[in-house]
Amino acid sequence: MAQYRPVDQGSTIKFTVQNFGFDVGGSFAGLHGTIDFDAQNPLNAHFDVDIDANTINTDNSLRDNHLREGAYFDVKKYPRIRFVSTNITATDKKGILLFTGKLTIKNQTKDISFPFQAIQSGDDFLFRGSFKINRKDFGVGGTSTISDNLEVQLNILARKAP
Amino acid sequence: MRIKVKVLIIAGLCCVVTVITAATSINKPTDDLYTNLQVLPKDISKKDLQKIMVDDFEDALGVSCSFCHTQKNEVGDLDFASDAKPEKQIARQMLRMTLNLNRDYFKIETPVMGATGNVAVTCNTCHRGDTFPEEGGGVKN
Numbered sequence: 559m560a561q562y563r564p565v566d567q568g569s570t571i572k573f574t575v576q577n578f579g580f581d582v583g584g585s586f587a588g589l590h591g592t593i594d595f596d597a598q599n600p601l602n603a604h605f606d607v608d609i610d611a612n613t614i615n616t617d618n619s620l621r622d623n624h625l626r627e628g629a630y631f632d633v634k635k636y637p638r639i640r641f642v643s644t645n646i647t648a649t650d651k652k653g654i655l656l657f658t659g660k661l662t663i664k665n666q667t668k669d670i671s672f673p674f675q676a677i678q679s680g681d682d683f684l685f686r687g688s689f690k691i692n693r694k695d696f697g698v699g700g701t702s703t704i705s706d707n708l709e710v711q712l713n714i715l716a717r718k719a720p
Numbered sequence: 721m722r723i724k725v726k727v728l729i730i731a732g733l734c735c736v737v738t739v740i741t742a743a744t745s746i747n748k749p750t751d752d753l754y755t756n757l758q759v760l761p762k763d764i765s766k767k768d769l770q771k772i773m774v775d776d777f778e779d780a781l782g783v784s785c786s787f788c789h790t791q792k793n794e795v796g797d798l799d800f801a802s803d804a805k806p807e808k809q810i811a812r813q814m815l816r817m818t819l820n821l822n823r824d825y826f827k828i829e830t831p832v833m834g835a836t837g838n839v840a841v842t843c844n845t846c847h848r849g850d851t852f853p854e855e856g857g858g859v860k861n
Contacts, residue, residue, distance in 0.1 A: 578810045618807060620787060624852050702854035703810075 559596045562683060562716035564589040564607050569715045571609055575693070575708035582704075584616035584625075586639065593716045595683060600655055600676060601646050605685075607714065608640040611663075630699050636664045649673060657687060663696035674712070685714045756801040759815045760833075768834035776833055777811065780844035781851050818843065 571586040588610025595603045612633040614625050626633045643659035654673045661670040674687030688711040693699055754762065760769065778784060785798055788808040792799035803809060815833075818841055822831035826840040833839055847853050 577806065578813050580806045580809045580813070582806045617805070618787065620783060620851055700854070702852075 559594045559599070559602060561719040562593040562595055563719050564591055564593060564714045564716050567715070568682075568684070570711070570713045572711045573708050574711075576705040578703045582616060584614060586610065586615075587613040589714065590638075591640075592719070593683075593685070593714075595676065595716070597676065597678060597683075601648060603643065603646045603655075603676075605641060605643040605657070605659065607642075608638040611637055611639050632664055639663050641670070661691070661696075663698060666696045668695050681718045683716045685712065685716060687712050754801075756803065759812050759819070764834070768836065771835045771837075772833050776843045780842065780847045780849065782847075782849045783851055787851075814843070 566587045566589050569587075569589055571589070572583060573585070574581050574583050576582070586609045589607065590609070591605075591607035593603070593605050593607065611631045612626060614622055614631065614633075616622055616625070625631055628635075631639075640662040641659060642662075643657055645658040647656045647658065649656050651673075653675055655676065656671060657674050658669070658671045660667050662668075668691075670689060670691070672687050672689035674685055677684040677686060688709060690707055690709050692706050693704075693708060694706050754764070754769070757764065760772065773785070777788070781787070785800075786796075788805055788811050789798040789800050790802050790804040791797065792802070818839070819831045819833070821841045822828045822839045828838055828840065831837075831839045833842070
């Protein structure tokens, strides 16, 4: 099975959360990890990908610094956010796979499952999917004007490992 | 002699008119057209608007203009009318909430913020100079 490495260039890791009823967007970068993937045998794929929590960018430096602090992502203590797959399964929709695995934020690991696509582009693959999480499940922030639930949109470009 | 008196009276009247005009124009609506005011009065004076922006937003939240207003060019000029940043929408909603608190709970029939304001609850009532006061003792700017 071929091994790929996720790269920042060509990738986006975005989230949307409501604050006081209005959508606020943000993103992360600093992709790292390995992806084992074979388009002919995708159910044997394995993902172990992490991102740099310190790269959080909501287009507002004051807020970004606030989100890096202890009450939210506590990036000094927990610098990485990690996705690890435990199982990849087929769905009844052609070209759509189901990622089942673990998401770790602030040292708190939760099961996560979401559909995704693997789009081949030359030697590379673009993995595209989205899911919803509750930030309080991971101890990210407390009671505030920011909604508990947020959506994460992944577009991860993976280059074939040399 | 009569001509001199007339000239002096006319000159005096001109001075009075000039002083009154200057004094009253301080708190009159500015000639600048505010194109996207949705909560604040559309004919708000420049003085009132600046007081709200500086005292109620900048000082109470510890932020600068660019916290809510988006940049319109690479030099850093701000597009004050633009609603591109969600922070501006949130600020409007907070402002509505603050005005409603004053009207509904403090029985101020027509709550007004700014230089001629009459409100009991202001942004600073909760923020106290803290941009993100929800955790108590958050970021002080």
